[in-house]
Amino acid sequence: MPELPEVESARAVVERGALGRRIVDVDDSDTWECRPHAPGEIREALLGRTLVAAHRRGKSMWCTTSAREGDDPTADDAEGPALGLHLGMSGRILVRGRPEADGGEEQEGGDYAGRTGDRRKEEWYRFTLRFADGGSLRLLDPRRLGRVRLDPDLTALGPDAAEVGREAFRARVGRGTLPLKARLLDQATVAGIGNLLADETLWQAHLSPLRPAGELDDDQLDHLRRVLRRCTRAAIERGGVHTGEVIGHRRAGAHCPRCGAAMTRATVGGRTTWWCPQEQV
Numbered sequence: 001m002p003e004l005p006e007v008e009s010a011r012a013v014v015e016r017g018a019l020g021r022r023i024v025d026v027d028d029s030d031t032w033e034c035r036p037h038a039p040g041e042i043r044e045a046l047l048g049r050t051l052v053a054a055h056r057r058g059k060s061m062w063c064t065t066s067a068r069e070g071d072d073p074t075a076d077d078a079e080g081p082a083l084g085l086h087l088g089m090s091g092r093i094l095v096r097g098r099p100e101a102d103g104g105e106e107q108e109g110g111d112y113a114g115r116t117g118d119r120r121k122e123e124w125y126r127f128t129l130r131f132a133d134g135g136s137l138r139l140l141d142p143r144r145l146g147r148v149r150l151d152p153d154l155t156a157l158g159p160d161a162a163e164v165g166r167e168a169f170r171a172r173v174g175r176g177t178l179p180l181k182a183r184l185l186d187q188a189t190v191a192g193i194g195n196l197l198a199d200e201t202l203w204q205a206h207l208s209p210l211r212p213a214g215e216l217d218d219d220q221l222d223h224l225r226r227v228l229r230r231c232t233r234a235a236i237e238r239g240g241v242h243t244g245e246v247i248g249h250r251r252a253g254a255h256c257p258r259c260g261a262a263m264t265r266a267t268v269g270g271r272t273t274w275w276c277p278q279e280q281v
Helices: 004-017 041-046 166-173 180-185 195-205 218-238
Strands: 023-027 051-057 060-065 083-086 092-096 106-110 125-131 136-140 147-150 264-268 271-275
Touching: 004 051, 004 060, 004 092, 004 106, 004 218, 023 041, 041 147, 166 180, 166 218, 180 195, 180 271, 195 218, 195 271
Parallel strands: none
Antiparallel strands: 023 125, 051 060, 060 083, 083 147, 092 106, 092 136, 125 136, 264 271
C-alpha cells in the first residue's frame, strides 16, 4: 500500500495542478471504487464546483470543494462536500493540465509515480474529474483497491506521522507491551506509517521492531520521532519509501548495509519485518 510519502506526492500533484478548475463532468461509474455511492451520486455532488484545497492525514487524502456559481455564499451548505481519494495498494493520481496554457502536460503522484516501463490500460482509470479548460484528474488503480467517497470519516486516525508533536508522540507510542513496530503501524496511534517506512525508521534509529513500546524512555522516543520525520522527508524528496537505505536489504541472504550482519526476518504486527540483530536492540 502507498505510505505517507506516496500519498503526499499525490496530494502535491493535486495542489499544483487541479485546484480552482471548474468541474464539468465526473466519471463515477465504477461501483466498487466509489462504494457506497451509487453511479452518478458523486457526479451530481461535484458538477459546477472546483477543488479548493488538497489535504492529507497519514495515508488518507481529501479535497475540499467550492460552492457552485450562483449559490448563496451565506447558506449552511454553500461549500461543497469533501472528496476523499484513497490510493489503495497501487493507485496513482494523474492531473492533465490546461491544453492552451501548458500543452496538456500530465503530472502524477502516488505509488512509485513515473516508474520506468509503466503500462496503462484504459480500464484501470477508475474515477475521473473533467475540467472546463479541457484538463482532467484521474485515479489510475490497476488492482482496484482504492476508494473514492464523499465526506470521508477520519475520526479513527491518529495525528499525522510527519507532524505529530513530541508530547503526543511520547504518549501515543511509548505505552504498553505491544512490539514497537506494531505500535507504529497502528493508524489510530500515528497515521501514515506503513511496513517499509517502519522498517527504515527502526533501522535508522537502531531500535528492534520486537521491543515492547512501553520500554522506551522519553529520550529514546524523542530520538525515534526525529528519525521518523527525517526518513519521511527523505522518502518524499526521493520519490517514495522504496528509496530507503535498508529497503533493498529486506530479503533472504541480505546483510545490514552498516555492519554487515545477516538480516533477520519475522512477522511483526501482521507484516513481514526485517532488521539487523546486531545493531537494532
